[in-house]
Amino acid sequence: MKFxxxxxxxxxxxxxxxxxxxxxxxxxxxxVTTTLRDVNVLVDYKLPEAESLEKIENKRLVSYLxxxxxxxxxxxxxxxxxxxxxxxxYSKRQSMQGIIVSLRIDRNVDMGLVTDIQQELRKxxxxxxxxxxxxxx
Amino acid sequence: MIRRRxxxxxxxxxxxxxxxxxxxxxxxxxxxxxxxxxxxxxxxxxxxxxxxxxxxxxxxDRIATLYINEKGDIVFNDRYIEIGEISNNLKPLITDKxxxxxNKKLIVSIKTDRKTVYSKYISVLDQVKKxxxxxxxxxxxxxxxxxxxxxxxxxxxxxxxxxxxxxxLAEPGTN
Numbered sequence: 001m002k003f004x005x006x007x008x009x010x011x012x013x014x015x016x017x018x019x020x021x022x023x024x025x026x027x028x029x030x031x032v033t034t035t036l037r038d039v040n041v042l043v044d045y046k047l048p049e050a051e052s053l054e055k056i057e058n059k060r061l062v063s064y065l066x067x068x069x070x071x072x073x074x075x076x077x078x079x080x081x082x083x084x085x086x087x088x089x090y091s092k093r094q095s096m097q098g099i100i101v102s103l104r105i106d107r108n109v110d111m112g113l114v115t116d117i118q119q120e121l122r123k124x125x126x127x128x129x130x131x132x133x134x135x136x137x
Numbered sequence: 138m139i140r141r142r143x144x145x146x147x148x149x150x151x152x153x154x155x156x157x158x159x160x161x162x163x164x165x166x167x168x169x170x171x172x173x174x175x176x177x178x179x180x181x182x183x184x185x186x187x188x189x190x191x192x193x194x195x196x197x198d199r200i201a202t203l204y205i206n207e208k209g210d211i212v213f214n215d216r217y218i219e220i221g222e223i224s225n226n227l228k229p230l231i232t233d234k235x236x237x238x239x240n241k242k243l244i245v246s247i248k249t250d251r252k253t254v255y256s257k258y259i260s261v262l263d264q265v266k267k268x269x270x271x272x273x274x275x276x277x278x279x280x281x282x283x284x285x286x287x288x289x290x291x292x293x294x295x296x297x298x299x300x301x302x303x304x305x306l307a308e309p310g311t312n
Binding site: 016019020023024026027030031033034048049050051052053054055056059062100102103105106107108109110111112114115118119121122123125126127128129130131132133134135 | 151154155158159161162165166168169174175176177178179180181182183184249250251252253254255256258259260262263266267270306308
């Protein structure tokens with residue numbers, strides 16, 4: 001038996017002409033999904049833990065509110081006072097319909113402050129809230 | 138004799154295009170964050186000035202009360218209870234009220250002290266939610282033979298109407 005080494009008469013090559021197209025496609029996907037929003041978190045906080053968590057489906061509607069260990073409240077990029085909260089949240093609600101306020105509150109804050117914040121949110125008509133917490137295993 | 142120079146075809150070198158695109162891609166890959174915020178969702182009631190709050194009488198058996206005092210003790214319907222027991226105690230109450238009309242469903246009222254620690258409140262709220270999710274899961278398995286999350290949205294909606302999560306947050310007392 002004769003083993004015939006058959007060789008093609010062309011050089012084996014992977015066509016790379018479409019590589020940029022593929023890469024651009026990937027690039028486009030990541031460009032669209034990236035939300036470049038880096039808020040400097042000025043407060044120090046540690047979230048509480050919970051078991052039955054839900055995910056927020058619509059990330060674009062979420063607005064964050066931080067409350068740190070020292071009971072300082074942060075919205076956007078600045079630390080604010082409690083009585084300023086209502087106006088800020090109201091103007092936010094004007095520009096974002098169906099806003100969800102995600103409360104990132106430190107686990108050792110007392111409920112008095114949390115209730116006060118909730119009252120201000122109610123006055124500002126930001127009724128959908130989310131107590132941000134981490135998964136407990 | 139005029140020799141006409143042969144003009145080379147003008148072209149932009151595209152060999153490095155892939156490299157450039159890869160660099161850009163790498164940047165966006167690194168910069169993308171897929172952190173989906175997780176937490177416990179809640180809808181607050183509309184704000185009404187105190188004098189306008191309507192007094193609605195609710196039957197006693199519709200309400201399950203949870204009170205968390207400043208030390209973190211939990212009182213469930215006038216009885217001290219541990220955190221882990223909440224969902225087990227709440228489950229039969231929710232199950233009883235599956236087939237009643239929507240204005241007779243269970244209301245869970247959570248009351249805290251102003252000095253109650255936030256994490257305690259979250260773990261209680263978590264337990265309440267957990268009880269509701271377990272009941273929904275059981276109902277879905279018993280009636281549709283499927284897990285709740287595998288059902289289509291219309292059926293999920295029906296279950297949500299059958300077993301609505303009604304949580305009432307009472308104004309925290311100071312005493």
